[in-house]
Amino acid sequence: MPGTRFPRHARLLLPREFDAVFQSGRRERGRFFVCVVAAGACARARIGFAVGKKHLPAAHDRNLVKRLARESFRARRERMPAVDLVLSPGREVSRGDRVLLRRDLDALFDRVIAGPIPVSASVRTPTPVGGEESPR
């Protein structure tokens, strides 16, 4: 599968990018995860992870979840609309094994692909954020 890359600019890194998604996005819920979907500021889909210690106290469990999510996202980034996503684990996440978690992630991202493309509902967020594509 060539072309299914996951470069750095496909990540949400700054707190204000997360805030923008949380303010304007809609929520897709899976069994183990919640995904906030908002209109993308870039041409391609981007994702950020909000994995706290609340539901996953052990460091290696948080790593595992992020890796599974990254892999699932990477496999279908090409097919995604230009959206920004924030993924969070839910309360049930510690009950799943890696197969179940991966299945849930795949289904969740497929729904993002099939679902409605979020319109940049208000004028406020996308425009200023869109201007930060220049390298710093």
Add this chain to the structure above:
RNA sequence: GGCGUUGGUUAAACGGUCGCGGUGCGGGCCCGCAAGGGCACUGCAUCGAGGAAAGUCCGGGCUGCAUAGAGCAAGGUGCCAGAUAACAUCUGGGGGGCGAGAGUCCACGGACAGUGCAACAGAGAACAGUCCGCCAGCGGCUCGUCGCAAGGCGAGUGCGGGCAAGGGUGAAACGGUGCGGUAAGAGCGCACCGCGUCGGUGGCAACACGCGACGGCACGGCAAACCCCACCUGCAGCAAGGCUAAAUAGGGGGAGCAUGGCGCGGCUCGCGUCUUCCCCGGGUUGGCUGCUUGAGGCCGACGGUGACGUCGGUCCCAGAGGAAUGACCGUUCACGACAAAACCCGGCUUAUCGACUGACCCGGGCG
């Protein structure tokens, strides 16, 4: 043979594809006259979590601040000797407990400096004490008996008296065993054991001794109770600390705007203020650095019982920053535990599926 003891190594393996982070050599794009710089673009090569990375319990390095010396307070350590940068760690040794043994466990200085504490039980818990008990010589009292009587004898009482062996209580009760001794007893005497003091011998020392002399012989326990003694410790931590671009709001200084506008004023001077440029200093949000070559790993020689040290050779072995090791396919097996760096080391403690291996102990068989 052992569900014996004690160390060490390892942490599924191999191939392919895709993906992520660092470094090196190229390519591309952007900024710049250039030197050069930047990039969350890209090709190739190469490297990329742990034995505990963990808990953050100790000890150091490093960094900033503080600091004449000494003392006090507070905290820590606590058999001896050594190792080490240092330690609460490690090594060797001593003592004590446990074990048949290999081994293993121990905050293991001081209770004649002082103040305290000891529940319950028990008579009694620290200049001892007598509940049951033992004794029957002596003083009482009662009864019986003998006697003319004084009184004798016997029994009882256990009031006075002697005793601390035995019973009983307790975590702990003021040496143990035996013999003598006695009314009964007791280090009361003796022997042996134990103990104390002084000396001797061995050992660097802790300490040891089937060594000698003296002493009948308690000097009890708790110091993870206060305390005393000896030794150690300045405080904070990589969000330490250093450097710095930019935007916005705004502070200080200087210059300019040909004799400028506005305010105070009747006018001039003057002062304040507005506007432009330059310089300086601080806060916010970022960036860079600190950031990995180190008390370093491996191999060998030598010294040492050992921890470890010295010398030589060789290797470079994560440096992220919302945080890199994963996914898929194939093959194999014992079907894979605990758990992931965040400035770096040395330890301790705790978690852990297994696999391999060294040394030693016990029992049995054969030679």
